[in-house]
Amino acid sequence: MLAQANVKSEITSLVDRKDLGALKKYLEPWAPADLAPIIADLPIGQLGALFRVGSRDLVVMTFTYMPLEEQKKLLKLLTQEQAAALLNALPPDDRTSFLNELPLDVAMQLLSMLTPDERQVAQALLAYPEHSVGRMMTLDYVAVHPEWTVRQALDYIREHGYDRETLNVIFVVDDGGHIMDDIRVRRFLLSPLDLPVRSLLDGNYAMLSPTDDREKALDLFKKYDRVALPVVDENRKLIGIVTVDDMLDVAEEEATEDIQKLGGTEALDEPYTTIALSRMVKKRASWLVVLFLGEMLTATAMSFFEDEIARAVVLALFVPLVISSGGNAGSQAATLVIRALALGEFRLRDWWRIMRRELVAGTALGLILGVIGFLRIAVWSMFSNIYGPHWILVAATVGLALVGIVLWGSLMGSMLPLVLKRLGFDPATSSAPFVATLVDVTGLIIYFSVAFVIMKGTLL
Amino acid sequence: MLAQANVKSEITSLVDRKDLGALKKYLEPWAPADLAPIIADLPIGQLGALFRVGSRDLVVMTFTYMPLEEQKKLLKLLTQEQAAALLNALPPDDRTSFLNELPLDVAMQLLSMLTPDERQVAQALLAYPEHSVGRMMTLDYVAVHPEWTVRQALDYIREHGYDRETLNVIFVVDDGGHIMDDIRVRRFLLSPLDLPVRSLLDGNYAMLSPTDDREKALDLFKKYDRVALPVVDENRKLIGIVTVDDMLDVAEEEATEDIQKLGGTEALDEPYTTIALSRMVKKRASWLVVLFLGEMLTATAMSFFEDEIARAVVLALFVPLVISSGGNAGSQAATLVIRALALGEFRLRDWWRIMRRELVAGTALGLILGVIGFLRIAVWSMFSNIYGPHWILVAATVGLALVGIVLWGSLMGSMLPLVLKRLGFDPATSSAPFVATLVDVTGLIIYFSVAFVIMKGTLL
Numbered sequence: 009m010l011a012q013a014n015v016k017s018e019i020t021s022l023v024d025r026k027d028l029g030a031l032k033k034y035l036e037p038w039a040p041a042d043l044a045p046i047i048a049d050l051p052i053g054q055l056g057a058l059f060r061v062g063s064r065d066l067v068v069m070t071f072t073y074m075p076l077e078e079q080k081k082l083l084k085l086l087t088q089e090q091a092a093a094l095l096n097a098l099p100p101d102d103r104t105s106f107l108n109e110l111p112l113d114v115a116m117q118l119l120s121m122l123t124p125d126e127r128q129v130a131q132a133l134l135a136y137p138e139h140s141v142g143r144m145m146t147l148d149y150v151a152v153h154p155e156w157t158v159r160q161a162l163d164y165i166r167e168h169g170y171d172r173e174t175l176n177v178i179f180v181v182d183d184g185g186h187i188m189d190d191i192r193v194r195r196f197l198l199s200p201l202d203l204p205v206r207s208l209l210d211g212n213y214a215m216l217s218p219t220d221d222r223e224k225a226l227d228l229f230k231k232y233d234r235v236a237l238p239v240v241d242e243n244r245k246l247i248g249i250v251t252v253d254d255m256l257d258v259a260e261e262e263a264t265e266d267i268q269k270l271g272g273t274e275a276l277d278e279p280y281t282t283i284a285l286s287r288m289v290k291k292r293a294s295w296l297v298v299l300f301l302g303e304m305l306t307a308t309a310m311s312f313f314e315d316e317i318a319r320a321v322v323l324a325l326f327v328p329l330v331i332s333s334g335g336n337a338g339s340q341a342a343t344l345v346i347r348a349l350a351l352g353e354f355r356l357r358d359w360w361r362i363m364r365r366e367l368v369a370g371t372a373l374g375l376i377l378g379v380i381g382f383l384r385i386a387v388w389s390m391f392s393n394i395y396g397p398h399w400i401l402v403a404a405t406v407g408l409a410l411v412g413i414v415l416w417g418s419l420m421g422s423m424l425p426l427v428l429k430r431l432g433f434d435p436a437t438s439s440a441p442f443v444a445t446l447v448d449v450t451g452l453i454i455y456f457s458v459a460f461v462i463m464k465g466t467l468l
Numbered sequence: 469m470l471a472q473a474n475v476k477s478e479i480t481s482l483v484d485r486k487d488l489g490a491l492k493k494y495l496e497p498w499a500p501a502d503l504a505p506i507i508a509d510l511p512i513g514q515l516g517a518l519f520r521v522g523s524r525d526l527v528v529m530t531f532t533y534m535p536l537e538e539q540k541k542l543l544k545l546l547t548q549e550q551a552a553a554l555l556n557a558l559p560p561d562d563r564t565s566f567l568n569e570l571p572l573d574v575a576m577q578l579l580s581m582l583t584p585d586e587r588q589v590a591q592a593l594l595a596y597p598e599h600s601v602g603r604m605m606t607l608d609y610v611a612v613h614p615e616w617t618v619r620q621a622l623d624y625i626r627e628h629g630y631d632r633e634t635l636n637v638i639f640v641v642d643d644g645g646h647i648m649d650d651i652r653v654r655r656f657l658l659s660p661l662d663l664p665v666r667s668l669l670d671g672n673y674a675m676l677s678p679t680d681d682r683e684k685a686l687d688l689f690k691k692y693d694r695v696a697l698p699v700v701d702e703n704r705k706l707i708g709i710v711t712v713d714d715m716l717d718v719a720e721e722e723a724t725e726d727i728q729k730l731g732g733t734e735a736l737d738e739p740y741t742t743i744a745l746s747r748m749v750k751k752r753a754s755w756l757v758v759l760f761l762g763e764m765l766t767a768t769a770m771s772f773f774e775d776e777i778a779r780a781v782v783l784a785l786f787v788p789l790v791i792s793s794g795g796n797a798g799s800q801a802a803t804l805v806i807r808a809l810a811l812g813e814f815r816l817r818d819w820w821r822i823m824r825r826e827l828v829a830g831t832a833l834g835l836i837l838g839v840i841g842f843l844r845i846a847v848w849s850m851f852s853n854i855y856g857p858h859w860i861l862v863a864a865t866v867g868l869a870l871v872g873i874v875l876w877g878s879l880m881g882s883m884l885p886l887v888l889k890r891l892g893f894d895p896a897t898s899s900a901p902f903v904a905t906l907v908d909v910t911g912l913i914i915y916f917s918v919a920f921v922i923m924k925g926t927l928l
Contacts, residue, residue: 039672041691165657175654176636176695193653194635197625212499230720231501233713235636235695252712253693259716260690263723264807267730271803271900272796280808281818285825289832292800296874299796300837304844306788311854317784321777324784328766328908331788332795336732336759336901340752343731347724348740358741365745372749377760384764394771414756440731440900441796448788 015046023054028061035062044073056085064097072102076109077282083118092121100126101146101254104133108143141225142218144258145239145248151179152205154188159201165193177236179246180205187238187246189213215240216250222258227352229255266350269434270343272299272441299441305449306331313456320467322395323459326406331451333377334413335444341366341421342443346435349425359426363419370418374411382407401463409451409458416454417447475506483514488521495522504533516545524557532562536569537742543578552581560586561606561714564593568603601685602678604718605699605708611639612665614648619661625653637696639706640665647698647706649673675700676710682718687812689715726810729894730803732759732901759901765909766791773916780927782855783919786841786866791911793837794873795904801826801881802903806895809885819886823879830878834871842867861923869918876914877907 022031035043035058043066047055059067059082071079071094083091095103095118107115107130115134119127129147136142150168152161165175178196180188190213191205199208214228216239228237229252239248265275274291276283310317310327317324345362348354354362382403389399396402421443425435460468482491495503495518503526507515519527519542531539531554543551555563555578567575567590575594579587589607596602610628612621625635638656640648650673651665659668674688676699688697689712699708725735734751736743770777770787777784805822808814814822842863849859856862881903885895920928 037671039674039692041693042672162657175652175657192635193657197622197635197653197657211497212502226716229713230716232499233501235712252695252716253689256686256690256712256715256719259719259723260811263719263727264811267723267727267807268803270727270730271799273800273804276804279811279813280804281813281821285828285832288825289829292797292829293833293836296793296796296800296833296837297840300789300793300840303789303792306792307785310785310788314781314785317777318781321774321781321784324777324781324787325767325770325774327784327787328770328791328912329760329763332763332766332792332905332908333756333760335792335904336756337752339731339901340733340756343728344733344736344740347727351720351724351739353739353741361741365748368745369749369752372745373753373756376753377756380757380760441799441904444795444901444904445792448792452788 016050019047019050019058020054023057028057031058032061032063035066038066038070040066040069041073044070048074048078052081052085055082059086059094060090064093068094068097072098076106079106080110080114088121091118095121096123096126099146099148100129100133101144103130104143107134108138136218139222140218141216141220141222141239141250142248144222144225144250144254145218146251147248149177149179149236149238149246149249150175151181151185151246154180154182154204154206154209156205157201158196158199158203158205158208161196161205162201165196177234177249179238179249180209181246185246186244187213187215187240190234190236190238213238215244217242218247223262225250226255226258226262266346266436269436270346270439272296272439295439295441299445302442302445303448306452309449309452313452316456316459316468320459320463322402322467323405323456326402327452327455329381330406330409330413330455331448332444333410334417334447334451334454336417337370337373337414338417338421338443338447339440341370341418342425342440343421345422346425349429349435356426356430359423362422362426366418366422367415370415371411373418374414377414378407378410381410396467398463398467401466405455405459405462408462409455412454412458413447413451416450417443420447420450476510479507479510479518480514483517488517491518492521492523495526498526498530500526500529501533503530508534508538512541512545515542519546519554520550524553528554528557528559532558536566539566540570540574548581551578555581556583556586559606559608560589560593561604563590564603567594568598596678599682600678601676601680601682601699601710602708604682604685604710604714605678606711607708609637609639609696609698609706609709610635611641611645611706614640614642614664614666614669616665617661618656618659618663618665618668621656621665622661625656637694637709639698639709640669641706645706646704647673647675647700650694650696650698673698675704677702678707683722685710686715686718686722726806726896729896730806730899732756732899755899755901759905762902762905763908766912769909769912773912776916776919776928780919780923782862782927783865783916786862787912787915789841790866790869790873790915791908792904793870794877794907794911794914796877797830797833797874798877798881798903798907799900801830801878802885802900803881805882806885809889809895816886816890819883822882822886826878826882827875830875831871833878834874837874838867838870841870856927858923858927861926865915865919865922868922869915872914872918873907873911876910877903880907880910 022034047058119130122130133142133145150165152164176193177190178193179190182188189209189211191208195208214232214237216225216237218239235252236249238246239250241247268275272295274294276291385395385399385403385406389395424443428437429435482494507518567578579590582590593602593605610625612624636653637650638653639650642648649669649671651668655668674692674697676685676697678699695712696709698706699710701707728735732755734754736751845855845859845863845866849855884903888897889895
């Protein structure tokens with residue numbers, strides 16, 4: 009904290025003194041990832057000065073680490089020429105994701121600043137669907153030919169590699185540009201210089217299509233432990249690469265989406281702290297209303313049992329307790345099954361194995377809660393008359409209903425995601441609150457049915 | 469699928485014919501990550517044959533991709549000598565995580581098979597706490613000295629780099645082994661051969677301590693986009709590295725933990741499909757019982773209003789609807805805030821900003837549900853007498869209570885994770901069901917209080 013404050017005041021004073029030479033020198037040793045958060049909340053005028061004097065490399069990379077709002081402000085502050093230089097120098101994948109966040113007219117204006125070559129690249133990348141591999145692709149890779157020697161390949165890398173986003177993996181392509189293999193750069197470093205590149209080929213490579221979903225890319229990276237994967241067109245022609253550093257962001261975003269859906273809201277798709285309130289309310293309201301409409305069935309179900317409640321008001325006292333326990337058991341089961349599905353731990357056709365597990369687990373959990381519930385009423389009744397002379401019937405009703413409802417909740421919670429997946433929906437949509445709502449309605453029916461059987465002739 | 473079946477039958481027939489030469493040749497071109505899942509469910513005898521004839525590199529790497537159960541079986545099947553060779557050749561970080569999963573006596577037995585050097589390494593790594601950077605560390609890195617030339621460094625890499633886990637980053641250390649910088653291997657490739665290594669240093673490097681939590685490593689990798697980070701002791705002496713491919717697994721495991729906690733269960737720490745049922749029931753029961761005990765307060769709260777319910781049974785009908793809406797709103801808010809906290813979107817001292825957002829969002833959401841609830845009762849009452857002559861009072865009670873309860877739920881859901889974090893607990897512990905339970909109890913009080921004010925003198 010203190011260090012950051014010092015850095016900021018140092019920059020401020022250098023800007024104030026207009027000592028741009030010293031400022032440039034001061035910025036030199038900084039890592040972009042460290043510099044970006046420190047300068048993000050500088051007054052925009054100082055930020056502009058800093059971006060005008062910093063070395064192009066530093067400025068460009070620091071820009072990629074800045075928050076979107078600051079990026080937009082900065083770009084407005086630079087001269088047309090400076091903005092164009094910055095945009096042209098941005099790594100294509102970072103540029104794509106920046107342009108994607110802008111209103112269409114601004115994006116178009118910025119596109120027009122690019123050189124014809126860079127514009128073509130940017131437009132091609134933006135044409136791929138959101139969350140596709142194409143959007144994350146970068147075109148800065150090194151490709152060599154199989155008939156070259158290792159020495160030729162290394163010379164080529166040394167000559168042409170400067171601007172390449174990653175040199176950790178070298179791609180081997182035939183004369184038509186079709187991929188033949190990907191080879192870690194260490195193989196080149198460790199091989200005799202006169203060896204032909206062809207003899208390094210092992211034919212082991214994974215590849216992606218630009219229209220693949222980014223989750224597929226994530227799966228391949230996890231499986232093969234690579235730092236970069238090639239992207240090829242339908243003829244296996246190499247058109248770009250995707251790098252592992254983008255995958256950590258993808259993994260984070262995908263987990264956020266799943267967590268938010270499980271929490272009973274649409275995925276926000278932007279940070280909670282900066283999303284416009286109206287947009288957040290809309291995303292939350294839609295699910296809340298759906299759940300509310302579903303939960304209305306509880307009022308309908310309850311009205312069927314209105315006479316029973318009137319005769320034995322004590323029954324009403326335990327309604328929230330029994331139905332919410334079913335909901336909780338259902339949330340647990342749904343959460344576990346949805347996550348296991350996302351991690352590929354089992355397939356749909358294993359549903360019977362899952363159901364068997366939940367039958368056992370649900371019964372055990374139901375018995376635990378049922379016994380506690382029974383004892384709670386029994387103990388209270390020993391010291392007071394709160395549940396009337398027939399308290400043992402009340403205790404039996406609550407205890408038995410709990411066994412049934414918790415078991416039912418576990419089964420519903422575990423099977424609903426599978427049904428949704430089978431129907432082609434995202435299983436995470438069967439959020440914990442969604443399952444809880446379903447279990448609430450059916451739980452009421454179980455509760456009052458048990459009560460009817462046990463209390464008929466006495467309380468009912 | 470078909471291809472996998474073919475591979476398996478091919479391997480089976482080669483083993484049956486005892487044609488080990490052909491088997492070895494057949495295995496040659498396979499990527500370990502592809503081979504492991506295909507052979508994982510081969511009869512264990514065949515798997516043994518396969519591991520005995522495969523090349524050491526293939527066998528070792530394939531082993532790291534096998535499920536734990538198969539790894540254990542395999543090791544038992546190999547001769548003492550073969551098992552020792554395999555264990556000694558495993559990458560240290562993979563070996564650590566394998567040994568960590570075994571019962572202590574088995575782990576000790578295996579440790580004794582290692583060469584003294586490897587045993588020392590393994591014991592040192594196992595001594596670090598679980599989920600620490602030390603456990604994921606590998607010692608196979610390349611370090612060079614600043615006074616060397618690029619040519620000397622490349623020669624050194626070529627000679628000593630064979631077994632190194634990653635050559636993407638080269639570390640520069642002084643004579644005492646203290647870290648001076650980390651340099652991407654591409655810098656070496658792109659620099660003139662006579663340049664001293666010293667002139668490549670930029671002083672930009674991040675580093676980890678072996679006792680750091682793995683989440684800190686994940687954060688640094690996300691921030692700096694590196695493929696490997698150095699691990700240093702308290703004197704900044706380089707003792708190992710952590711690589712990015714392990715980070716995708718860490719990200720996945722951490723997300724799984726958070727998701728499971730949010731779903732109202734303890735983190736399982738093993739796959740849902742293979743965890744022993746008794747262990748799973750235990751992990752789920754503890755939270756379910758806590759929630760149940762909390763929810764018992766609803767029965768207590770309801771009993772305070774028993775007279776009101778007896779006088780106006782219609783009130784009981786809407787209890788599940790109104791309190792569950794509060795719970796749903798609370799789950800949403802809790803989920804969003806917990807995730808935003810995990811992503812570092814805001815700090816605890818920003819609580820007032822969050823509360824202000826939830827005040828507005830909660831009021832808006834409450835109004836939406838309140839209006840729908842009011843209309844639902846009003847419309848039903850036009851066509852039936854189900855809610856009695858005072859239906860407008862019922863509708864007003866439900867509508868107003870909804871506004872209050874949804875607002876209250878949103879506030880509780882957003883603030884509770886912050887309180888937990890402030891007290892030093894994991895905010896994800898305030899799972900959606902936990903918040904829902906709290907809101908259920910307080911929601912009842914809000915509901916009956918609103919009813920009391922509105923219906924006093926008529927229904928109550």
